[in-house]
Amino acid sequence: MNQSQKVLVAGTGISGIAAAKLILDKGGEVVLYDGNAGLNPEEVKAKVGDNAKLSLVLGEIKRSDLLGVELCVISPGIPLDSPFVAVVDEAKIPIIGELELAYQSSLGRLLAITGTNGKTTTTALTGEILKAQFEDVYVVGNIGEPYTAKVETMTAESVTVAEVSSFQLETILDFRPEVSAILNITPDHLNRHKTMENYIQIKEAITLNQTEEDAVVLNYDDPVLREFGESGELKPRVIWFSSREKLKDGFCMNGDTIVYCKSGRETPVINVHSMHLLGRHNYENVMAAAAMSMQMGVPLEKITQVIRDFRPVEHRIEFVRERTGVKYYNDSKGTNPDAAIQALRAMPGPTILIAGGYDKNSEYDDWVAEFEGKVRYLILIGQTRDKIAACAKKHGFTEIMYAEDLPEAVQVSAVYADTGDYVLLSPACASWDMFKSFEERGEIFKECVMNL
Structure with missing residues (x-):
């Protein structure tokens, strides 16, 4: 420009x-x-x-x-x-997006993170790790402030970590991060992107302008990304992470410990029980953040220290309170079925699940399949409640209740919860039918829980 x-x-x-x-x-x-x-x-x-x-x-x-x-x-x-x-x-x-405008106007080094789920947590954690190493770090994108709002104060010494959505990647031209990450790809925003193929192509475009000097962090457990990384067509160096397989090179699990492997030699990073982040998907987010930070030259001891102290991002499996032996969690950012699956898996015991909202043309079968032996009651609100109820019944789950709004859903959950239960707001849907944003939905949930 x-x-x-x-x-x-x-x-x-x-x-x-x-x-x-x-x-x-x-x-x-x-x-x-x-x-x-x-x-x-x-x-x-x-x-x-x-x-x-x-x-x-x-x-x-x-x-x-x-x-x-x-x-x-x-x-x-x-x-x-x-x-x-x-x-x-x-x-x-010619049409460009806000992301491209910011990139063309900015200075310093750039890291960019995309994926269907986990972007916000990974971006926030990567930002915290880099702040321990560099003096001038900006964390931008859907998280906090827009990239363009920070450009004017950046210098050649600045380091920027950007959370990047598929909507933003549709309109890039020269956008080139030094280190990029694609955390996972599962169906989302198909009302916008029409086909899964389009959605995958747009997510993978984060690497479009990267060269041999750059690096991309990819999830080895995601079949789409494994194929992408092993295709031989990628210019940037691939750094893998996996929560399910042993890797010769990259970040993976050894029992309950996240380890870094180089030519088969393991270095422990952190035991997952030392972290405030719950669930396997968060172990993956931690690995991705560690991989990106190491690529930027941050020593492993420093990475471990920041991970140990890091608290979950607001509205993403966020602990709200314990009341009469029942723990309440706010996962308002669980706006698609895959994110809601991760939140449900992170609950350590019987769960009363509050869900439903704006319809993004999602399918709910995989999510409902996780209910067995875990969800005691499903309390539904919003535009999708009939669609989700029908899907649950099809899978043989019938402990379903409707609530007119979120305050009523919280009241009902408190009545039905027993000591040792978990109450989880994880809608598997966007918020736009009843709320301005997922943040507003999460704030109202927390307020209702605190008022019980």
Whole structure:
């Protein structure tokens, strides 16, 4: 992006506003667009700040709005098959995402993490480990602040750890992390990406511009990623991790200990009982964070120390409280069936499960298959409750209750829970049918639990 370009920024959410500010700070001109005609123009402009080089378009975009526009920066929430994108394409205006804009404008070293599940925990942990080694570390993406919001303060000495979604990877051009990681690939966002093949291809695009000087961390247990890593087509060096197999090189398990293997020689990293993170999927997140950090030159002792002290990310298998012998966990970030499977497996005893929400065209069979011998009662809320109930009954699970909202679901769970039980909010669905975000859903859950 050159400094004086006229840029159309699509979307007035957090990433859109951050992108607009960055372009204006660099001397560019911004046409800020949002398809919601009901927004208050003054409120939107106030988010960016008073700037003569900012104009605002709400509602439908017209060809005349694009006069002089040389580039479009699109927010991750806008699908590439939307009518808006068709208008921009027709005007032959190149489209990039907020991720690419930030990358082109930033300085320093970059690590990037993607995957269907575990991104937030792995990104947060990798950031903490790198902060123990480097003075100037930024942790950006879906976690915390947008990448574009931090670009202006970065220097050549900065180290950035970015959590990257499939929506962001759809619009990259030159984006090239020094170290990338793909944690796993399971069905998600198929309402957006249409086919599993598309989704896999987009996730794997994180390595697109990497060279032999770079590295990619991959999950050996994921059949899609194992095939990708062993294809011989990847330029970056592959570093494997596995929670199920012994590896000659990479990170794996020896009993309850995470170990680093080099040419078959094992070095212990940490015993899993010394960590605050629960469940096998978290052992994998720890291995990925350790692999990325080691690639950046962080000594193993330092990596171990940070892992030992690290606490779970909010809304991801987060312990809320114990009451009358019942432990309550908030996993509001479990927004797809695979994430919900990991949370359920992490519960050490009989579980009362609160689930349901916005329908992302997910299938629930694999998740429901985990209920046997573990879930005592399933309490359903939201748009998907009939679909999930039908799936559960098909698998022979009938201990199902409906609640009108989350507060009622928490009340019901408290009534039915016995000493030694676990109450888990892990919806297996997005939150948008009843809440603004999974964060809001998690906060309300915690509030209800604390008020019991």
